Amino acid sequence: MICQPSRSKILAVALACAALSSPAVAQNAAMVMKEFGTWSLHQSRNASHNICYAVSTPVSKKPKKANRAAIVFYVSAWPKDGVRNQVSVKFGYPINTEKDVTVQIENDTFNLKARDERAYVYDATQELKLLEAMKTGTQMVVKATSKRGTQTIDTYSLKGVTSALKSLAESCS
DSSP states (O other): OOOOOOHHHHHHHHHHHHHHTSGGGTTSOOEEEEEETTEEEEEEEOSSOEEEEEEEOOSEEESTTOOOOOOEEEEEEEGGGTEEEEEEEEOSSOBOTTSOEEEEETTEEEEEEEETTEEEOOOHHHHHHHHHHHHHOSEEEEEEEBTTSOEEEEEEEOTTHHHHHHHHHHHOO
């Protein structure tokens, strides 16, 4: 029998790595505050910053045997800097920036811009539309292509995302 780490442990490790990669929050690793279905709320605080993340990991990944680091979908808030609900995805591999990165929820498709191992929504209007689609959808499919040419398809459950985003807004102000 192969031991599978829990979703919370995977998210905690991924967020700790993200926190440690940012000098502003390197002193404090993110703590799990609450769980909402397949989503959880994490927070990292120090004397100068309060950073919160509503996060999830995929319920399925294709190809299954692709060699990837942690895969995480983030909705982040940095209240001190006026940032609320910033969407980003960590793919666990360097992304081919010449290929589209897409997020599909029901019949809506959103394009993200790739940088290194992450992708972001660069248009605030599209970001708001994506967040609203997440609240009304049941699943989200994220597609990207690695620099090696491997296309990945990650499927996320949206169970609990509405509560997680509400808690993000309330807890991280």
